[in-house]
Amino acid sequence: MKIGIIGGGVWGSALAKLLSYNKVYIFARDSKVVKAINDHHFNPKLKYAVFNNNVSALLDFDLLQDMDYVFIALPSQSIRNVLSSISFENTKKEIIIASKGIEIDSGLLLSEVVKETTKSKNISILSGPCFSHEVAQNLPTAATFASSNKRSFENISKLFQSNNFRIYYSEDIIGCQIGGALKNIYAIAAGITMGLNLGENARSAIITRSFTEISRFGKILGAKQQTIFGLSGLGDLILTCNSLKSRNTKFGHLISSVNTPNIEHILKSQEVTEGYSTVKAVKKISDNKNIDMPIMNSIYNILYNNLSIKDEIKELLERPIKDES
Numbered sequence: 001m002k003i004g005i006i007g008g009g010v011w012g013s014a015l016a017k018l019l020s021y022n023k024v025y026i027f028a029r030d031s032k033v034v035k036a037i038n039d040h041h042f043n044p045k046l047k048y049a050v051f052n053n054n055v056s057a058l059l060d061f062d063l064l065q066d067m068d069y070v071f072i073a074l075p076s077q078s079i080r081n082v083l084s085s086i087s088f089e090n091t092k093k094e095i096i097i098a099s100k101g102i103e104i105d106s107g108l109l110l111s112e113v114v115k116e117t118t119k120s121k122n123i124s125i126l127s128g129p130c131f132s133h134e135v136a137q138n139l140p141t142a143a144t145f146a147s148s149n150k151r152s153f154e155n156i157s158k159l160f161q162s163n164n165f166r167i168y169y170s171e172d173i174i175g176c177q178i179g180g181a182l183k184n185i186y187a188i189a190a191g192i193t194m195g196l197n198l199g200e201n202a203r204s205a206i207i208t209r210s211f212t213e214i215s216r217f218g219k220i221l222g223a224k225q226q227t228i229f230g231l232s233g234l235g236d237l238i239l240t241c242n243s244l245k246s247r248n249t250k251f252g253h254l255i256s257s258v259n260t261p262n263i264e265h266i267l268k269s270q271e272v273t274e275g276y277s278t279v280k281a282v283k284k285i286s287d288n289k290n291i292d293m294p295i296m297n298s299i300y301n302i303l304y305n306n307l308s309i310k311d312e313i314k315e316l317l318e319r320p321i322k323d324e325s
Contacts, residue, residue, distance in 0.1 A: 001022045001023065001068050001069070001159070002022075002023050002025065002066060002067045002068050002069075003019050003022050003023065003024045003025070003067060003068065003069045003070075003071065003159065004024075004025050004027055004063075004064050004067035004069070004070045004071070005019075005024065005025070005026050005027065005070075005071045005073055006027045006061075006064070006070065006071070006072050006073065006074055006082065006083075007026075007027070007028065007072065007073035007074040007099075008026055008027070008028025008029070008030055008033040008034070008037075008043065008045075008057065009045060009073065009074075009075075009271060009272075010043075010045050010046045010132040010133070010136075010271060011073045011098065011099075011130075011132045012026060012028075012071070012073035012074075012098075013026065013037075013043040013045065013046045013049055013132075013136070014046060014049065014130075014132040014133070014135040014136040015071055015073055015098060015135070016049075016051065016055050017049045017051060017055070017135075017136050018135055018136075018138075018160065018162060018165055019071075019159055019160065020051060020052050020054045020055050021054070021159075021161040022054065022159055023054050024054055024055045024056075025055075025056055025057065025058050025063070025067065026043075026055065026056070026057040026058070027057075027058050027059075027061050027063075027064060028057055028058075028059070029059065031059060032044075033045065033057065034057040034058065034059055037051065037055065037056065037057035038056055038057055041053075041055070045271075046132065046133070046136055047133060047136075048133055048136045048137045049136040061082075061085065061086050062086070062087070064086055064088075065087070065088075065089060065090070067093070068093075068094070069093075069094045069095075069096065069156065069159065070093060070094070070095045070096070071095075071096045071098050071126070072095065072096070072097045072098060072099055072110075072114065073098045073099060074099055075099070075101070075272040075274065076099050076100065076101025076102065076103065076110060076181075076274060076277065076278070077101065077103065077104060077277050079099060079103075079110060079113055079114065079117075080103065080113050080116075080117055083113075083114065083117035083118055084117050086118075088118040088119065088120060091118075091119045091120055091121050092120075092121060092122060093118075093120055093122065094122045094124070094152060094155075094156065095114060095118060095120045095122065095123050095124070096123075096124045096125070096126050096145075096156065097110050097111060097114060097123065097124070097125050097126070097177075098126045098127075100127060100177070100180035100181050100183075100184065100274055101181050101184070101274050101277060101278050101281075102177075102181050102278055102281035102282060102285075103281060104277055104280050104281045104284075107281055107284055107285050107288075109174065109177045109178075109181075110125075110177060110181075111123050111125065111173055111177060122147075122149065122152060123147075123173075124145060124146060124147035124149075124152055124153070124156065124173075125144075125145070125146040125147070125173055125176045125177055125232075126143060126144075126145055126167070127143060127144055127146070127176050127177065127179065127180035127231075127232040127236065128141075128142060128143030128144050128180070128231040128232050128235060128236055129141070129142070129143075129231060129235045129236045129238070129239035129240070130143055131239070131243075131245055131246075133245070135165065138162055138164050138165075139164065140164045140166075141164065141165050141166070142165075142166045142167070142168065142231055142235075143165070143166075143167050143168070143231060143232070144167070144168050144169075144170050144176050144227070144230060144231045144232040145157065145167045145168065145169055145170070146169075146170040146171065146172055146173045146175075146176035146177075146227075146232070147169075147171070147173070148171060148173065150169060150171070153167075153169045157169075168230075168231065170227055170230070170232075172223060172224045172226075172227040174218075174221060174222050174223050175218055175222075175223030175224050175227030175228055175232070175233065176227055176232045177232075178214065178217060178218045178221060178223050178228070178233070179214060179218070179223075179227070179228055179230075179232045179233030179234070179236055179237065180232050180236055181274075181278050181282075182213075182214045182217060182278065182282060182296075183210075183214070183233075183236045183237040183240050183241070184240065184248045184273075184274045184275030184278050185210075185248075185275045185278055185279045185282060185296055185299055186206065186207070186210035186213075186214070186237060186240075186241060186275075186295065186296075186299075187237075187240040187241050187246050187248035187249040187252065187275055188248050188249070188251055188252035188255075188273075188275045188276075188279075188299050188303075189206050189210065189241075189252060189295055189298070189299055190203050190206055190207060190210075190240075190241035190242070190249055190252060191244070191246075191248065191249035191250060191251060191252020191253040191254075191255075191256070192252040192253070192255070192256040192302075192309060193206055193252075194244070194249070194252070194253045194256075195252065195253040195254065195255070195256030195257035196256050196257075196309070196313075203241065203242075206241070206295065207237060207238065207241045207242075209295060210237065210241070210295055211228075211233075211234060211237055213292075213293045213294075213295055213296055214228060214233060214237065215228050216291055216292065216293065217282070217285075217286065217291055217293065218233070220289050220291055221285075247270050247271055247272070247273050247274075248273055248274065248275040248276075250270065251266060251267070251270070251273045251275070251276070254266050255302070255309070256309055263303065275299075276303060279296060279299050279300050279303060279304075280300070280304065282296055283296065283297070283300045294316060294319060295316065298312040298313075298315065298316055
């Protein structure tokens with residue numbers, strides 16, 4: 001069984017180690033990463049991951065045609081560009097999206113982007129509270145696998161032979177993507193509460209009200225409520241918003257802990273901060289569909305309209321009193 005993973009970052013490499021009971025090929029464009037994996041059995045971007053002999057890396061993306069399964073672990077805004085350069089001749093090939101986000105220009109979910117670019121009829125989603133470094137260390141983790149075809153779940157679940165990585169089936173492809181994408185926005189908000197030392201009460205309030213906004217957004221787009229309450233929704237939100245291991249939470253912490261943050265410099269200093277892009281996509285959708293998302297709007301104003309963090313907090317706290325539900 002041959003598994004291809006598109007993406008030579010930390011998540012793609014963590015997946016490679018997790019799946020390394022099988023023959024795994026990491027497809028990357030960084031020749032230094034490819035050389036490190038092939039010569040020394042590790043990716044310098046990811047600690048705690050020494051690969052066995054089943055894992056190798058390739059620069060030639062055309063060889064994806066030979067893979068039985070293809071996992072996508074790319075930054076969300078790069079997916080269309082990368083997949084458009086690959087000829088997927090077999091429309092029945094199993095493609096599993098392990099990335100999280102919403103395409104800015106089109107407002108499409110990643111499953112829709114992948115369907116447009118590959119014409120694949122077998123697209124699944126892997127999402128949930130999964131820090132790459134912990135998956136690479138084989139620490140206990142649970143995730144959601146969403147597919148319209150339960151047989152795909154049954155076949156792909158056999159690829160994960162570690163007892164410490166447990167996946168649950170869902171047929172809700174839309175809901176599974178929404179939780180994973182939007183939680184990155186609210187992780188920035190949680191990081192801001194940390195950077196300003198606003199306390200545990202404030203972060204708890206942010207997480208809870210953020211979940212309300214995710215639920216509201218999901219309902220309008222057709223997500224099932226039980227999915228939003230599951231691992232790929234609430235579970236991922238709780239993990240991401242409570243740890244500076246999250247790039248998005250760390251980003252929020254950094255931009256709020258200095259007087260005049262250089263946002264571009266901070267973004268370049270770490271791996272891709274998905275929430276920065278996703279908030280732009282969600283803002284467009286929420287405006288078009290008239291979805292009430294005040295916390296999301298505040299994060300958008302801070303990142304794209306250069307409004308003051310303290311003014312946005314004041315704005316949120318002075319909103320009219322209303323029923324919680």
